[in-house]
Amino acid sequence: xxxxxxxxxxxxxxxxKDVAAGMVGxxxxxxxxxxxxxxxxxxxxxxxxxxxxxxxxxxxxxxxLRLDDTNPTKESDEYAENIKRDINWLGFQWSGRPGESGxxxxxxxxxxxxxxxxxxxxxxxxGQAYCCNLTQEEWKAYRGVPERPGTPSPSRDTxxxxxxxxxxxxxxxxxxxxxxxxxxxxxxASPNIxxxxxxxxxxxxxxxxxxxxxxxxxxxxxxxxxxxDALEGVTHSMCTLEFEVHRPLYDxxxxxxxxxxxxxxxxxxxxxxxxxxFARLNLTYTVMSKRLLLQMVNEKVVAGWDDPRMPTVCxxxxxxxxxxxxxxxxxxxxxxxxxxxxxxxxxxxxxxxxLNRTATRRMAVLDPVKVVIxxxxxAESRLVELPNNxxxxxxxxxxxxxxxxxxxxxxxxxxxxxxxxxRMAPGQEVRLRGACIFKCTRCVKDxxxxxxxxxxxxxxxxxxxxxxxxxxxxxxxxxxxCATGVKAEVRLYDRLFTEKDPLKDGSDGFLKYLxxxxxxxxxxxxxxxxxxxxxxxxxxxxxxxxxxxxxxDSKPGAPVFNRTCTLKDSYKPA
RNA sequence: UGCCUCGUGGUGUAAUGGUAGCACCGCAGAUUCUGAUUCUGCUUGUUGGGGUUCGAGUCCCUGCGAGGCAACCA
Numbered sequence: 001x002x003x004x005x006x007x008x009x010x011x012x013x014x015x016x017k018d019v020a021a022g023m024v025g026x027x028x029x030x031x032x033x034x035x036x037x038x039x040x041x042x043x044x045x046x047x048x049x050x051x052x053x054x055x056x057x058x059x060x061x062x063x064x065l066r067l068d069d070t071n072p073t074k075e076s077d078e079y080a081e082n083i084k085r086d087i088n089w090l091g092f093q094w095s096g097r098p099g100e101s102g103x104x105x106x107x108x109x110x111x112x113x114x115x116x117x118x119x120x121x122x123x124x125x126x127g128q129a130y131c132c133n134l135t136q137e138e139w140k141a142y143r144g145v146p147e148r149p150g151t152p153s154p155s156r157d158t159x160x161x162x163x164x165x166x167x168x169x170x171x172x173x174x175x176x177x178x179x180x181x182x183x184x185x186x187x188x189a190s191p192n193i194x195x196x197x198x199x200x201x202x203x204x205x206x207x208x209x210x211x212x213x214x215x216x217x218x219x220x221x222x223x224x225x226x227x228x229d230a231l232e233g234v235t236h237s238m239c240t241l242e243f244e245v246h247r248p249l250y251d252x253x254x255x256x257x258x259x260x261x262x263x264x265x266x267x268x269x270x271x272x273x274x275x276x277x278f279a280r281l282n283l284t285y286t287v288m289s290k291r292l293l294l295q296m297v298n299e300k301v302v303a304g305w306d307d308p309r310m311p312t313v314c315x316x317x318x319x320x321x322x323x324x325x326x327x328x329x330x331x332x333x334x335x336x337x338x339x340x341x342x343x344x345x346x347x348x349x350x351x352x353x354x355l356n357r358t359a360t361r362r363m364a365v366l367d368p369v370k371v372v373i374x375x376x377x378x379a380e381s382r383l384v385e386l387p388n389n390x391x392x393x394x395x396x397x398x399x400x401x402x403x404x405x406x407x408x409x410x411x412x413x414x415x416x417x418x419x420x421x422x423r424m425a426p427g428q429e430v431r432l433r434g435a436c437i438f439k440c441t442r443c444v445k446d447x448x449x450x451x452x453x454x455x456x457x458x459x460x461x462x463x464x465x466x467x468x469x470x471x472x473x474x475x476x477x478x479x480x481x482c483a484t485g486v487k488a489e490v491r492l493y494d495r496l497f498t499e500k501d502p503l504k505d506g507s508d509g510f511l512k513y514l515x516x517x518x519x520x521x522x523x524x525x526x527x528x529x530x531x532x533x534x535x536x537x538x539x540x541x542x543x544x545x546x547x548x549x550x551x552x553d554s555k556p557g558a559p560v561f562n563r564t565c566t567l568k569d570s571y572k573p574a
Numbered sequence: 575u576g577c578c579u580c581g582u583g584g585u586g587u588a589a590u591g592g593u594a595g596c597a598c599c600g601c602a603g604a605u606u607c608u609g610a611u612u613c614u615g616c617u618u619g620u621u622g623g624g625g626u627u628c629g630a631g632u633c634c635c636u637g638c639g640a641g642g643c644a645a646c647c648a
Contacts, residue, residue, distance in 0.1 A: 007587075007588080008588090009587090013590090034648090035648095036647085036648055038647090038648085068648070070647095070648080071647060071648070073647090074647080074648095132646095136645080136646060139646075140644080140645095143644065144644080145576080145644060146576045146577060146643070146644055147575070147576035147577085148576075150644095177646085178646060180646095181646050182646095183646095190577090191576055191577040191578090192576095192577060192578080192643080193576095193577085193643060193644050194643075194644095196644090199645090199646050200646095201646085202646035203646080204646085218646095220645095220646070220647085220648090221647070221648050222648095224648095225648085241579075241580090241641080241642065242641095242642060242643080242648095243642095243648090244578065244579060244642070244643090245577080245578055245579085245642065245643045246643085247578095277579090279580090279641095284585090332586075332587085332597065332598080333586055333587080334586065334587045334588085335587095336580090336586090336587070337579070337580060338580060338581075338586090338587090338641095339579095339580075339640075339641055339642090340585080340586065340587090341585075341586090342585075342586060342598095343584090343585050343586075343598070343599070345585085345598060345599055346585080346586070346597080346598050346599085348598095349597090349598060349599090350598095352610090352611095356610080356611060357611095361608080363608095386607095390607095390608085390610095390611080391611070391612095420609090422609070423609090431607055432607095433607065433608070434607070464607095465607050466607075473607085474609090475607095475609080476606095476607045476608065476609090477608090478608075540608085540610085542608050542610080543608045543609080543610070544608090567608075567609095567610050567611090568609090568610065568611090569609065569610080570609055570610090571609045572609095
């Protein structure tokens with residue numbers, strides 16, 4: 001991907017314009033990715049990661065990773081660690097000056113609590129914030145509705161000294177959760193609800209995963225976020241559309257910081273952060289909210305956050321998706337302000353596009369039925385040479401054992417072939433991939449009428465796969481030698497939901513649209529080389545699909561494979 | 575119904591007053607020791623109405639539709 005291939009979306013043009021106008025404080029474009037450590041990253045976050053890190057990369061700037069940990073009730077270290085791991089796996093590394101932890105470009109919002117508190121105190125001194133003891137219900141009533149002005153809090157005109165006293169008492173732990181809060185004094189009549197004296201600080205007697213019990217008052221997002229951006233020297237702060245209506249408040253806080261002389265400088269220039277908003281990614285046939293994903297994990301609808309059916313970054317990794325494919329997908333869906341729903345088919349296309357170039361070819365029979373080559377000497381075994389990847393000669397070749405009895409896939413045989421069925425059928429010739437031409441003579445059935453065994457003969461002049469007389473054989477099928485084939489557990493994944501929009505009836509009933517066939521586990525026979533597959537190693541099982549050795553469960557000698565996606569298949573049964 | 579944002583093929587996205595293009599999906603054909611890959615071709619689009627202009631997807635007015643905002647969540 002070079003620069004000219006990259007879409008000139010509106011965020012890029014926004015930054016370009018600032019750069020061209022010399023409007024970037026300090027001359028360095030600084031962005032940030034600010035997840036809250038209260039869940040695992042999903043494909044929607046991956047888009048934001050690509051935008052935030054991607055723009056910084058494009059302009060030769062920095063992108064910070066900041067854990068926005070201002071609400072201790074839902075956050076944890078487990079989430080924080082996995083967020084970092086997932087971003088790295090996606091191929092990005094945060095950069096910038098060391099944060100409190102000493103790690104370059106890495107910040108915890110909570111490390112800025114002292115400064116936030118001081119800024120709040122200054123707001124109080126200047127009569128721009130006050131302490132309020134309205135209950136949440138009262139506050140809701142006072143705030144009013146968007147179409148009518150709200151009512152001022154009785155505490156709105158408390159003098160700064162008294163406010164300061166209460167604020168200090170809040171911090172000292174004198175009050176219970178919700179008893180008091182700190183609010184900005186802005187405009188109770190604003191058509192923008194967020195300007196109606198928003199809450200800046202609330203009391204939470206909850207230990208913080210990072211700072212333990214150091215604080216019992218915590219800043220709200222609208223107050224904390226612009227301060228975090230400003231303190232880090234972020235120049236371009238990009239977030240999703242729902243924050244658009246918060247932007248005036250973001251700017252209000254930045255303006256107050258400017259008044260207080262709290263904006264930082266870079267290379268001698270003041271850095272004044274700006275926020276812009278873009279549409280979040282939606283994918284059909286899945287859900288993307290952390291709350292709902294957590295619900296599926298808790299209710300054990302899936303095996304965990306990294307269940308290969310989950311749209312989480314770790315789930316996709318375990319499914320066999322690659323970082324490159326995910327980045328390519330994020331590039332192709334573009335960036336705009338239109339709320340849209342992307343088609344998972346595009347993601348799959350990106351996955352296939354990469355895996356076709358890189359995945360090692362192997363043969364595996366997922367639904368085995370035995371074939372006996374009657375004119376093959378039972379004692380004889382030969383090696384067949386096959387390329388590891390026909391699209392990449394450098395990948396070399398491997399030898400695959402072949403003998404009198406082999407497994408083929410049940411779907412590759414029809415006792416009464418329909419028209420244009422090029423595979424195995426009585427009287428019909430088919431090529432056994434890399435080995436020889438085989439002609440089926442008959443099949444044996446079991447008591448239930450199912451095909452139990454197929455018999456036929458091979459054309460001894462066709463060793464290697466081509467007929468000596470030059471006659472064409474249309475069908476080629478894959479196989480696994482019975483004598484040396486290895487058993488493997490194979491997990492066949494399909495989409496998690498049957499409904500394009502699982503939330504069409506609201507978020508309560510989405511589980512009724514779960515796809516009952518989203519996971520099917522089979523025992524397959526695979527060629528010997530697959531026995532030693534390494535965790536997360538990608539393969540193409542020829543004619544079947546892309547598979548990956550399971551990150552947790554695959555062991556040498558006892559491989560377990562997850563189906564990443566099928567191959568495209570233009571065969572349409574008549 | 576207050577404020578804000580957004581409407582381009584089935585989907586996603588370009589065109590920044592000058593030939594509506596690209597990709598995915600779908601369909602058809604060629605090639606093929608993977609019915610894969612590769613290659614070729616095809617179907618389908620500017621939310622309605624009015625205005626400005628030589629010229630409007632783009633600017634203006636108006637209707638229609640979609641989404642967001644009324645957590646001491648982020």
